[in-house]
Amino acid sequence: MFYSPDFCAENVLLNEEESHHIMRVLRMNVGDVCEIMDGKGNVYTAKITKIMKRNCAFFIQNVEFFPKKEHSFHLAISPTKSIDRIEFMLEKCVELGIDKISFLITEHSERKQINLERLQKIVIAATKQSKQKYIPIIEDMILFKKFIEKNSFENNNVNAKNTQYFLAHIDKETQSLKSIIEPKKNILMLIGAEGDFSKDEIIVAKNKKFEMVSLGESRLRTETAGLYANFVYKWINE
Amino acid sequence: MFYSPDFCAENVLLNEEESHHIMRVLRMNVGDVCEIMDGKGNVYTAKITKIMKRNCAFFIQNVEFFPKKEHSFHLAISPTKSIDRIEFMLEKCVELGIDKISFLITEHSERKQINLERLQKIVIAATKQSKQKYIPIIEDMILFKKFIEKNSFENNNVNAKNTQYFLAHIDKETQSLKSIIEPKKNILMLIGAEGDFSKDEIIVAKNKKFEMVSLGESRLRTETAGLYANFVYKWINE
Numbered sequence: 001m002f003y004s005p006d007f008c009a010e011n012v013l014l015n016e017e018e019s020h021h022i023m024r025v026l027r028m029n030v031g032d033v034c035e036i037m038d039g040k041g042n043v044y045t046a047k048i049t050k051i052m053k054r055n056c057a058f059f060i061q062n063v064e065f066f067p068k069k070e071h072s073f074h075l076a077i078s079p080t081k082s083i084d085r086i087e088f089m090l091e092k093c094v095e096l097g098i099d100k101i102s103f104l105i106t107e108h109s110e111r112k113q114i115n116l117e118r119l120q121k122i123v124i125a126a127t128k129q130s131k132q133k134y135i136p137i138i139e140d141m142i143l144f145k146k147f148i149e150k151n152s153f154e155n156n157n158v159n160a161k162n163t164q165y166f167l168a169h170i171d172k173e174t175q176s177l178k179s180i181i182e183p184k185k186n187i188l189m190l191i192g193a194e195g196d197f198s199k200d201e202i203i204v205a206k207n208k209k210f211e212m213v214s215l216g217e218s219r220l221r222t223e224t225a226g227l228y229a230n231f232v233y234k235w236i237n238e
Numbered sequence: 239m240f241y242s243p244d245f246c247a248e249n250v251l252l253n254e255e256e257s258h259h260i261m262r263v264l265r266m267n268v269g270d271v272c273e274i275m276d277g278k279g280n281v282y283t284a285k286i287t288k289i290m291k292r293n294c295a296f297f298i299q300n301v302e303f304f305p306k307k308e309h310s311f312h313l314a315i316s317p318t319k320s321i322d323r324i325e326f327m328l329e330k331c332v333e334l335g336i337d338k339i340s341f342l343i344t345e346h347s348e349r350k351q352i353n354l355e356r357l358q359k360i361v362i363a364a365t366k367q368s369k370q371k372y373i374p375i376i377e378d379m380i381l382f383k384k385f386i387e388k389n390s391f392e393n394n395n396v397n398a399k400n401t402q403y404f405l406a407h408i409d410k411e412t413q414s415l416k417s418i419i420e421p422k423k424n425i426l427m428l429i430g431a432e433g434d435f436s437k438d439e440i441i442v443a444k445n446k447k448f449e450m451v452s453l454g455e456s457r458l459r460t461e462t463a464g465l466y467a468n469f470v471y472k473w474i475n476e
């Protein structure tokens with residue numbers, strides 16, 4: 001499977017990166033047939049018609065459209081100091097069918113920057129490998145409060161009623177995710193740094209109708225909590 | 239939290255590794271109080287009474303025993319070529335409360351050896367970090383057929399009736415794990431290499447009453463499948 005976001009009936013040139021892979025690595029030739037996805041639900045079966053210096057051109061034999069599922073999982077997480085952990089989590093989340101991931105700068109964040117380009121490459125590789133039909137959206141780091149403003153119930157005109165807003169919180173009195181998560185809903189899950197969210201941040205989120213949820217009894221690392229939430233979303237919707 | 243498997247009322251000397259950490263890294267002194275676990279459910283609160291060249295000795299102030307849960311999750315998996323993936327999975331599985339992990343040599347295995355000592359260190363670090371009270375058992379690589387012999391229904395005298403035997407299989411007709419997994423059961427889950435189990439291996443497992451299960455529609459990598467099974471076990475028992 002190859003990924004070329006602009007590939008369509010009007011543009012049968014594969015992008016440079018994937019063309020390079022086809023021509024130089026796999027050494028495919030005119031007449032060979034490939035599967036090409038545009039990351040927006042279309043999967044093309046296409047035959048190579050021309051090998052050029054930087055691209056190859058195709059004749060589309062067939063196109064299949066896979067409709068998007070009707071609900072989504074959006075994870076907003078404060079990345080760990082060790083980026084390896086976030087990269088691994090990201091890859092797994094893509095395999096599990098995550099729709100969107102945002103990175104939060106919180107009061108207790110240890111990391112304020114990410115290499116978005118590198119993470120995007122991981123997302124694309126994992127999407128292709130796991131044969132997903134849509135490329136998940138990945139957003140650069142954003143201040144917690146700005147994120148909440150932008151993504152709160154009030155500003156979600158289309159899907160607010162069909163969305164559950166959760167903040168994972170380590171507290172014995174918090175209700176469990178298990179007790180309130182519902183299938184066929186959009187889920188927005190906020191996960192903090194190792195030191196949890198600050199009191200201030202929790203108040204901000206509560207004011208915007210985020211529900212505090214616990215992810216079970218054991219103490220999970222940040223990236224494990226992200227993974228766990230995604231597994232739960234997949235499990236209840238299967 | 240420190241881990242010393244032989245620590246008890248009759249042996250109040252901490253092992254060398256943890257003693258080194260206390261004395262040289264944390265620079266603790268006589269009179270300081272530590273939490274020490276033996277990985278078998280006992281957590282000691284103990285005060286340092288003597289600092290020696292290689293060990294420190296303690297006075298036990300309190301001991302709390304945490305009973306083992308009544309069911310267990312045992313994962314038997316064919317490790318991936320890239321050991322990083324297995325190491326990450328292992329760490330996450332420990333956080334999620336795995337009880338036992340075995341490594342299988344299957345027909346399609348790409349890796350026939352593991353560094354058991356290194357993996358054991360990961361298990362211990364993750365057990366301490368996530369405040370589990372029991373150190374999961376980790377077993378060296380074993381041939382698939384030998385493993386099945388040793389762990390089948392017939393040879394499980396104590397818990398056979400309370401155990402579900404699963405083999406994760408990529409096949410459209412396989413029933414889903416979701417439809418047959420039950421809470422409060424011991425789970426033994428077999429997961430193959432990227433190329434799945436061979437036909438022969440599947441026959442062997444079926445003959446020993448293993449049930450074929452699918453882990454959902456998306457194509458999961460080996461280590462993601464292992465994680466997924468563990469998440470499911472945690473989720474249904476929470």
